[in-house]
Amino acid sequence: MTRLPAATLLALGLALPAQALDLTAMTEDERTAFRAEVRSYLMDNPEVLMEAIGVLEQRQAEAQAQNDETLVQVNADELFRDGQSWVGGNPDGDITLVEFIDYRCGYCRKAHDDVAALVASDGNIRFVVKEFPILGDQSVLSSRFAVATLQLAGADAYKKVHDALITFRGNITEDSLKTLGDSLGLDTGAIMGRMQAPEVEAVLAANHNLAQRMQISGTPTFVIETQMLRGYMPLDGMREVVAQVRAD
Template structure:
């Protein structure tokens, strides 16, 4: 029996140890809970700042004030610009008034000079004339302007003579293609390059002129200006050859080339040629004739002063204003 009391069995030892562990764990949990409570009690909860709304309101006022200042600055800037424009307009009006005054003076002085009546033997005082010119230099300026105008007229007359001397080659070359009325008596000539942007724009005008003037014949002078290897040079050669063999197909082909957007290459020319039902081999016998005609166009261009495209002629005149309205007026004046 003593052995039983003094030597506890293994089961009793395990229960004893388990109890000790449980007590230790409870003590540890109590300690941790105490720490949490202490930490919680030390937290100071900050209350909302009562001035926060005032600060926000103040910031809003500042923003509104800045917007007003900026708007005021913009309005002032606009007012200054408006004032400058008004001042400039006033200055222009003053200048125009001064010009009118000078014109009146010039007219008056011209009258005085005419009244000197030099033809009747009245001696003109050189000093008087010099004083008049020095006091009124605008007379000299107008005289120079009139001189230049007369020179331009003389130059224009010389141009007309040159055109008249080359009229047959300009207007009556049967190898040149055309658009419009084959038998039209109103004749116009256009030197073109298919890669020329101005030619592409004028093409619209030419088509409108043909549509509204049934008696108009526009002769096309193939005149490539971008070099022998350019796509437009190849296009000119093919177009002229096409006209020589299939004149009825020329207009459609010409329109495909001139309406093409972007750079015209030889490959694109061949594509457009197929679209009108013709192949390069069909035109080979006439390519030399086409090249010869284009060479003759270049010689003619040099004679009559053509060095760019489009260059347009009507009668014995080279047309410088290429708008539809300007050319139509000229055509109307010929008809009247």
């Protein structure tokens, strides 16, 4: 039987799909020579590795985007129209932006002004906030207070509390929440009494269950129509995503 030189095998291996080259059909000497040729080629042409890694990362990103789009479609009602989350911006906007937020998250705080600027400057974005406390007891207290405020005092009061909590720099305790609520002119006693209510617990549990289904484990996480942004993105980047979504 005629045996192909190792260099020829290497050329075939690079030119053909992985399944087209059966290494098990080689002799042990051919396999050893083939491996040596591959190693020598890669050492002489290391840029091939970077090119391959780039292709792999691109394919992974495309697969992630497709998976994210499917997750959004399956969970669209709870993401965009759950009837229990705060809705700001333009309620009739042509694009809905959803943010999963934790008030103790540094990147959520960093994103706060960018998101506000995006919504205000665009004028046609519907903005939905999902309370998603994952960073400990103070996060949970903050979200309970915010949700209780929304349920008892309405959307305008919630917005004030939301903005105050995201910029709050001290420790979150019942006393500090009472002070914060009083400073905003709220019925703090009623809100504090509501924080452990089943209705508040139901909102937080639903958001956590939704995040789990959406494969969300960190904050901030954004959903812009069918696209998901996992982590902080500067204002210009978010504007580019919005423009891309509108163009699609």
